[in-house]
Every structure is written in C-alpha cells, then in structure tokens.
Amino acid sequence: MNTMIRIGIVGYGNLGRGVEAAIAQNPDMELVGVFTRRDPATVDVKSEGVSAYRLDDLISMKGDVDVVILCGGSATDLPEMTPKLARDFTVIDSFDTHAKIPEHFAAVDAAAREGGNLAIISVGWDPGMFSLNRALARAILPVGEDYTFWGKGVSQGHSDALRRIDGVIDARQYTIPVDAALSAVRAGETPKLSTREKHTRLCYLVVEEGADKARIEQEIVTMPHYFDEYDTTVEFISAEEMARDHAGLPHGGIVLRSGKTGLSEENNQIIEYSLKLDSNPEFTSSVLVAYARAAHRLAEQGEQGCRTVFDIAPAQLMIITPEEMRATLL
Amino acid sequence: MNTMIRIGIVGYGNLGRGVEAAIAQNPDMELVGVFTRRDPATVDVKSEGVSAYRLDDLISMKGDVDVVILCGGSATDLPEMTPKLARDFTVIDSFDTHAKIPEHFAAVDAAAREGGNLAIISVGWDPGMFSLNRALARAILPVGEDYTFWGKGVSQGHSDALRRIDGVIDARQYTIPVDAALSAVRAGETPKLSTREKHTRLCYLVVEEGADKARIEQEIVTMPHYFDEYDTTVEFISAEEMARDHAGLPHGGIVLRSGKTGLSEENNQIIEYSLKLDSNPEFTSSVLVAYARAAHRLAEQGEQGCRTVFDIAPAQLMIITPEEMRATLL
Numbered sequence: 001m002n003t004m005i006r007i008g009i010v011g012y013g014n015l016g017r018g019v020e021a022a023i024a025q026n027p028d029m030e031l032v033g034v035f036t037r038r039d040p041a042t043v044d045v046k047s048e049g050v051s052a053y054r055l056d057d058l059i060s061m062k063g064d065v066d067v068v069i070l071c072g073g074s075a076t077d078l079p080e081m082t083p084k085l086a087r088d089f090t091v092i093d094s095f096d097t098h099a100k101i102p103e104h105f106a107a108v109d110a111a112a113r114e115g116g117n118l119a120i121i122s123v124g125w126d127p128g129m130f131s132l133n134r135a136l137a138r139a140i141l142p143v144g145e146d147y148t149f150w151g152k153g154v155s156q157g158h159s160d161a162l163r164r165i166d167g168v169i170d171a172r173q174y175t176i177p178v179d180a181a182l183s184a185v186r187a188g189e190t191p192k193l194s195t196r197e198k199h200t201r202l203c204y205l206v207v208e209e210g211a212d213k214a215r216i217e218q219e220i221v222t223m224p225h226y227f228d229e230y231d232t233t234v235e236f237i238s239a240e241e242m243a244r245d246h247a248g249l250p251h252g253g254i255v256l257r258s259g260k261t262g263l264s265e266e267n268n269q270i271i272e273y274s275l276k277l278d279s280n281p282e283f284t285s286s287v288l289v290a291y292a293r294a295a296h297r298l299a300e301q302g303e304q305g306c307r308t309v310f311d312i313a314p315a316q317l318m319i320i321t322p323e324e325m326r327a328t329l330l
Numbered sequence: 331m332n333t334m335i336r337i338g339i340v341g342y343g344n345l346g347r348g349v350e351a352a353i354a355q356n357p358d359m360e361l362v363g364v365f366t367r368r369d370p371a372t373v374d375v376k377s378e379g380v381s382a383y384r385l386d387d388l389i390s391m392k393g394d395v396d397v398v399i400l401c402g403g404s405a406t407d408l409p410e411m412t413p414k415l416a417r418d419f420t421v422i423d424s425f426d427t428h429a430k431i432p433e434h435f436a437a438v439d440a441a442a443r444e445g446g447n448l449a450i451i452s453v454g455w456d457p458g459m460f461s462l463n464r465a466l467a468r469a470i471l472p473v474g475e476d477y478t479f480w481g482k483g484v485s486q487g488h489s490d491a492l493r494r495i496d497g498v499i500d501a502r503q504y505t506i507p508v509d510a511a512l513s514a515v516r517a518g519e520t521p522k523l524s525t526r527e528k529h530t531r532l533c534y535l536v537v538e539e540g541a542d543k544a545r546i547e548q549e550i551v552t553m554p555h556y557f558d559e560y561d562t563t564v565e566f567i568s569a570e571e572m573a574r575d576h577a578g579l580p581h582g583g584i585v586l587r588s589g590k591t592g593l594s595e596e597n598n599q600i601i602e603y604s605l606k607l608d609s610n611p612e613f614t615s616s617v618l619v620a621y622a623r624a625a626h627r628l629a630e631q632g633e634q635g636c637r638t639v640f641d642i643a644p645a646q647l648m649i650i651t652p653e654e655m656r657a658t659l660l
Contacts, residue, residue, distance in 0.1 A: 021593045025472045046593055101660050102653070122660055129466070131660045132644055133603075136459070138659070139620040139647035140613075142355045186606070261616055263351045263376055267608035269616070273463075274604075276516070278597035283470075286591055286599070290469040310645040310655050314462055317469035318640075323432070325640050329468070330431050330452055330461045 005029045005296045006064060007289075008089075010055065010081065011071035012036055012043055014249065015094065018285025019069050020047055026289060028319050032065050062088055066299075067292045069093075071285075083107040086306075087115035090299040092292050094124040094284055101127065109306035118299040119306045123291045124284035125275055126150070126253065132309045133255045133273040141259025141269055145190040149177035149198060153251025153280060161226045162203055165219050167211035170239065172246040174202040177254065185256050188268035201232040204246055206239050251280035290317045335359045335626045336394060337619075338419075340385060340411065341401035342366055342373055344579065345424065348615025349399050350377055356619060358649050362395050392418055396629075397622045399423075401615075413437040416636075417445035420629040422622050424454040424614055431457065431638075439636035448629040449636045453621045454614035455605055456480070456583065462639045463585045463603040471589025471599055475520040479507035479528060483581025483610060491556045492533055495549050497541035500569065502576040504532040507584065515586050518598035525559040533564045536572050581610035620647045 007023055009016045012034050023029045024047070034045050034052045043052035053061070058068070068085055070093040072078050078095045085091050086108050095104050101122055112119040122128065126148070134146055155175050162171030181198050184191050191197075203220060207213065217234045220227055237245075254274040261267050277283045291309070294316035298307070315322050337353055339346045342364050353359045354377070364375050364382045373382035383391070388398070398415055400423040402408050408425045415421050416438050425434050431452055442449040452458065456478070464476055485505045492501030511528050514521050521527075533550060537543065547564045550557055567575075582605040589599045607613045621639070624646035628637070645652050 017593075018591070021591060024593070025591075025595075098660065102657050105656055127660045129470070129601075132466075134659050135644050135648060135655060136462075139623075139644070139649075140459070140616045142649070188606075259616075261348070261351060261355075261609060261612040263347075263354070265355075267612055268606075269608060269613050270606040271459075272602075272604045272606070274602045276518075276598075276600040276602070278599060279591060282591040282597055283599050286470050286589075293469075308652075308656060308660055310648075310652060310660070311643050313641050313643045314465050314469070315640040318465055319469075319472070322638075322640060325465060326435055326638060327432050329464050330428065330457045330638055330640070 003028070005293060006032045006066045007292060008032050008035055008058060008061070008065040008068045009071055010035045010058070010068055010085070011077070012045070012052070013071065014281035015285055015288075016071035017046070018279070018282040019071055019288055020045070021282060022286045022289040025286075026293070026319065028293070029289065033061070058085070059088060066090060067092060067296050069288050069292055079104060079107070082119065082121065083111040086111040086117055086119045088117070090118050090295050092120045092123055092288055092295050094128070094288055095122045096124060096127055098127060105306050105308070113305050116304055118295055118303050120291050120295050120308065120312070121306060122308055123288050125277075125287060128284070128287050128309055129275070130253065130255050130273070133271075134257075135310055137255070137257035137259075137271040137273075141257055141261070141271065143261075143265055144257050144259025144269075147185050147193070147256040147258070148253065149182060149256075150253040151175035151177050151199065151251065153253070153277070154246075154249050156249070158201065158203075158226055161223065162205060162220065165216055167208050167216055168205055169208060170206040170242050172204045172242065174204075176200045176202060182254065185258055186270065186272070188258060188270060190258050195229040196231060199230060201227060201230045203232065203234045204237050204242065205234065206242050207236060248278060249280045250278055252276045293317055293319070333358070335623060336362045336396045337622060338362050338365055338388060338391070338395040338398045339401055340365045340388070340398055340415070341407070342375070342382070343401065344611035345615055345618075346401035347376070348609070348612040349401055349618055350375070351612060352616045352619040355616075356623070356649065358623070359619065363391070388415070389418060396420060397422060397626050399618050399622055409434060409437070412449065412451065413441040416441040416447055416449045418447070420448050420625050422450045422453055422618055422625050424458070424618055425452045426454060426457055428457060435636050435638070443635050446634055448625055448633050450621050450625050450638065450642070451636060452638055453618050455607075455617060458614070458617050458639055459605070460583065460585050460603070463601075464587075465640055467585070467587035467589075467601040467603075471587055471591070471601065473591075473595060474587050474589025474599075477515050477523070477586040477588070478583065479512060479586075480583040481505035481507055481529065481581065483583070483607070484576075484579050486579070488531065488533075488556055491553065492535060492550065495546055497538050497546055498535055499538060500536040500572050502534045502572065504534075506530045506532060512584065515588055516600065516602070518588060518600060520588050526561060529560060531557060531560045531562040533562065534567050534572065534576055535564060536569050537566060578608060579610045580608055582606045623647055623649070
C-alpha cells in the first residue's frame with residue numbers, strides 16, 4: 001500500500017520550485033513530476049529522479065497523482081487552469097486577486113463537483129494565513145477593529161510597474177508599514193488610517209545611462225493606484241548594487257485585531273499575527289503543501305467541491321495524529 | 331423558529347461573568363441562565379431578566395439550552411462536571427491542565443458518545459489559540475523550532491502559592507518574558523533556552539505588620555517548581571498599592587516558530603502570534619463563546635463525541651456565512 005501523497009506541480013517558477021523544496025521537508029509526500037507549458041527538455045527539475053512533462057501529458061498520469069498544486073499566476077493562468085484541472089484532479093492553488101475570489105470559487109466549485117473532486121483555492125499567506133487570522137480574531141472579538149499591514153517586503157506587482165517606465169532597466173519596490181500607525185494600534189488605539197498613514201513605498205531603480213531621473217521619479221510618485229496615494233521614496237542604484245543587495249524576495253506583514261471585552265467593554269484585548277519571511281514564494285509554497293495534505297485527506301473521505309482555508313480543520317494539515325496533537329501541542 | 335443559540339453558564343466566577351459579557355456581544359446568542367452550586371439567591375446575575383438556578387436544576391431545562399459552557403476550575407470541577415454534563419448536553423470547557431488533557435478527552439468523549447452529544451474541551455488561549463498556532467506553524471514549517479513565551483501577566487497559580495506563605499496577606503505574581511531570548515528568536519536564531527532564560531517572575535506582596543521579610547523572600551525564591559528555576563524579584567507593597575495598581579488580571583504571550591525553507595534550507599521564515607490582554611478571563615471567555623457557536627452547529631449536524639480546537643474549521647466559529655467570508659475576509 002502506497003501511503004505517500006503523490007504531488008504533481010504545474011508551473012516551475014519561484015512558486016513551483018518552492019513547492020518542490022517544501023515537499024522534500026514533508027516525509028509523507030513525494031513529487032511525481034513537474035508539468036509545464038514550456039518545452040520539458042528545457043526544464044531542469046532539481047529533485048533527483050523527477051522529470052518535467054508537457055502539461056497536456058498530465059491527464060494521462062491521472063492514476064499516479066493524488067494532488068495537483070497549481071503554481072501559475074492569478075492574472076491569466078489560474079482562472080483558466082484551476083477549473084480545467086479540477087474536473088480530473090484534487091487541486092490546490094494560491095489565487096490571490098482578492099476581488100475576484102467569489103467568481104474563481106464558483107468556477108472551481110462547479111468544475112470540481114462535475115468531476116467529483118475536491119479543490120482548495122487561495123491558499124498562501126494573503127489570501128491564506130492572514131485571512132484565517134482575520135476570521136479567527138473577528139470571531140473571538142466581535143467588537144473591535146481589524147488592521148492588516150504588509151512588509152517590509154518586495155511587492156512584485158509594484159516592481160513590475162516600475163520596470164515598465166521608459167529608461168528603467170531594473171527595479172525593486174519595498175512596501176513598508178508606518179511605525180507610528182503600528183504603534184498606535186498595538187497600544188490599543190483604534191485609529192482610522194488612510195492609505196498614506198499605513199504604508200510607505202521605497203523604490204530602488206537601475207536606469208539607462210543619461211536617463212532623465214527627475215522625469216522618472218515624477219512618473220513614479222504620480223502613478224495612479226500604485227504610488228500616488230503613498231509617500232514614495234526613489235533611489236537610483238547601480239546594477240551591481242541591485243544584484244548584491246536586492247536579489248531576494250523577502251516579505252511579511254502583520255494582522256491585528258484590537259477588541260474590547262467586558263460588560264461595559266472596558267478591557268482592551270489585542271491579537272497580533274505576524275510573518276517575517278526571507279522568501280515570500282517559498283512561504284506561500286509551504287502553506288500550499290500543508291493544505292495539499294488536507295485536500296488529499298478530504299478527497300479520500302469523498303468530499304467534493306471547492307474549499308478555502310476557512311473550511312479546513314487544522315488537524316487536517318498535520319502529519320501527526322489527533323492523539324499526538326492533543327498530547328504534545330494542546 | 332428560534333435561531334438564537336441558547337447558552338447555559340455553569341459557574342459564575344471570573345470566567346462565567348466573562349462568558350456572560352461575551353454572549354452580549356454576539357447577536358446570535360442568548361443567555362438562558364446561570365447554574366451554580368451556591369445558593370442561587372446569593373448570585374446576582376448581571377444580565378437583565380436572567381436568573382441563577384441550582385446546578386441540579388439544569389437537567390430539567392434540557393430542552394431550553396443548546397450549549398452548556400462550563401466555567402469551573404481544572405483541578406477538581408471540570409474533570410467531574412464536563413463528562414457528567416456531556417451525557418445530556420452539548421458542552422464546552424476550558425480544561426487547562428496540559429498533562430491531563432488526553433485523560434480528560436477520553437472521559438468526555440466516552441460520555442458524549444454515550445449521550446449522542448458533542449463536546450469541545452480545552453478551549454481558551456493556552457490551551458486554545460496558542461495550541462492552534464503551534465499546530466498551524468508546525469504544519470507550514472516542518473523544519474524549525476517552536477517557542478512559547480507567557481506574559482507579561484498575572485499567574486493566578488503562582489499568586490495563590492505566594493498567599494499560602496506564612497505572614498503573606500495578599501500577593502500578585504507577574505510572569506515576564508526575557509527580552510534577550512525573545513529578540514534572539516525574532517532575529518531568526520534558534521537558541522536552546524533554559525527555563526531561567528525564557529521568563530522572569532516578579533512578586534508583589536502585602537505582608538503582616540512585623541513579618542520577617544527576609545524569611546518570606548527566601549521561601550519564595552527557593553520554592554520548588556514555582557520559583558526555584560527562575561530569577562525572581564520580590565517587592566513588598568501596601569494594601570493600598572495592591573488595590574490601586576494590581577486589581578486587574580492582564581496576561582498574554584507569544585507563540586513563535588522559526589523555520590527554514592528552500593532546497594538547501596537557506597531561508598529563515600518566522601511566524602509569530604501574540605496576545606496582549608487586559609483581562610485574561612474575559613479573553614478565555616470570548617474564545618469559549620466563539621467555539622460554543624461551532625459546538626452548536628456540529629451538534630445540529632449530528633456530530634458526536636469530543637473535539638478540540640484542532641478539529642474545528644474556522645468557518646464554524648463565524649456568525650457570517652462562508653460566502654460573506656470569502657468576499658470580505660479572504
């Protein structure tokens with residue numbers, strides 16, 4: 001009897017490679033293959049004895065894969081691929097376009113039910129563990145205020161926006177929580193905070209020789225949605241400095257709930273959840289892999305349709321038994 | 331159709347009064363009565379229109395109560411009362427003697443199954459939300475180290491131990507995390523920490539006139555289990571200072587997991603969950619009430635036996651629907 005959970009990875013960018021690394025840390029899981037839209041011959045899978053396959057070949061390996069972890073992007077990949085694969089596989093993704101989650105959920109739920117499969121979407125840290133903590137904190141402290149701060153960390157969307165500016169060769173954008181706002185919330189105040197009061201943005205740019213730095217900086221600080229509502233700092237650096245100091249993808253953030261309890265609501269109660277991540281994609285991958293265990297167990301129990309982190313009991317994520325959990329972790 | 335969840339409180343100390351206050355913050359719940367082993371005529375229930383009853387009368391009100399929240403102590407009350415009441419009611423308790431949880435679980439599980447009921451035990455913050463966070467963090471980061479720090483806060487067990495010393499009139503003991511240890515863990519180090527390196531203990535004492543303070547202090551710092559393994563500070567204060575500065579029951583603490591990810595486990599990832607509580611019992615009560623909602627829903631679905639926080643999906647705690655959760659919290 002094969003008791004290992006057999007995982008297929010779809011997509012082999014930062015997230016896919018992070019999932020591969022996370023599987024190696026979980027002794028009840030094995031990587032069956034990496035499935036890609038690129039030419040498999042050009043994909044060098046790190047894990048010994050594991051091959052890359054064409055995405056179209058995945059369906060022919062249906063009996064060999066317990067859970068498919070989708071590691072594509074939320075803009076165009078996942079809205080199409082997750083419902084498509086949910087017809088034939090237990091699937092899990094990290095769809096993170098918050099506004100479109102209900103729509104994505106409906107599409108994946110319909111496809112999974114059609115195929116009699118189980119799917120979990122929007123797994124990672126935000127959406128994911130941050131969402132879970134927002135929910136738990138609100139359930140415990142119904143009278144109170146929520147705050148989510150992101151950073152310090154690299155925003156890939158904002159870095160991409162900078163790279164699209166004429167004259168910019170490379171860019172890295174760090175989102176940074178404003179200390180004063182964070183301190184106020186931690187002190188039990190419940191301030192109304194504007195966008196500008198919560199985060200600042202720090203941009204490092206490598207530009208073409210002779211580029212008009214004043215024009216570039218002006219384009220950045222006035223860029224709608226991305227920068228115009230923030231206090232933004234722009235620093236011009238060399239390609240060497242970029243490679244030396246900004247190669248990683250650190251991130252993190254803080255979810256706070258500041259609530260009141262007591263018959264006269266006289267007592268402050270503060271719940272804080274924070275992440276400090278050297279690698280944003282690897283952490284998301286680690287969360288995906290833990291929830292892949294839950295997806296497999298629920299599928300084995302015959303459950304069907306789409307789920308989110310809200311629907312999964314914590315025990316389903318754990319490699320140890322409920323008995324061991326009660327004896328060692330409770 | 332009555333859609334309100336009807337709660338009975340057993341025991342009306344700090345915890346029971348906290349549950350009463352928390353019910354008032356949850357619009358889908360109502361307090362049916364307070365059940366006590368004292369003379370009900372001596373119990374002044376704060377909520378308008380709610381009475382105190384003899385504990386023995388609870389069974390006769392079986393049809394009027396959806397969930398019984400047990401608010402007794404873990405030393406002698408809960409080991410007897412939770413299994414007894416689980417035969418007839420959906421019950422929930424905050425049993426917190428960590429070493430005896432498996433034994434308590436077995437007794438409650440057997441009784442609940444015998445009666446066809448659902449029970450949730452060891453709900454609060456430790457055991458409870460801290461346990462949940464230890465489990466989630468370990469599932470996500472299987473390679474790493476756990477750290478739990480308590481305080482700054484009042485330990486009632488240690489305060490009671492101080493009050494038993496000859497010559498002591500009143501006492502309050504604060505448990506305090508050691509900053510250096512906390513900073514090291516937050517910086518990504520994974521130190522092995524002795525008991526002494528993790529927490530210090532600060533004692534405020536009101537003593538009888540003419541009491542031998544040197545003898546009392548010596549008794550404290552050498553007291554086995556409670557103080558001998560810690561750096562303990564003893565301060566003698568007046569009864570007025572005690573009443574003015576130490577009337578509350580603040581507490582809190584921090585659960586950290588420091589893990590590694592990546593194919594060479596080269597990246598640090600830190601998950602931190604912390605609580606800063608003005609009122610320890612009221613926070614425990616608020617967690618109990620949120621899980622009472624889950625207990626009621628699971629019982630309505632026909633589930634039977636004993637559960638812990640590990641077994642409950644977060645959506646079961648929420649007053650809003652899964653659709654609303656996905657649209658607003660994910």
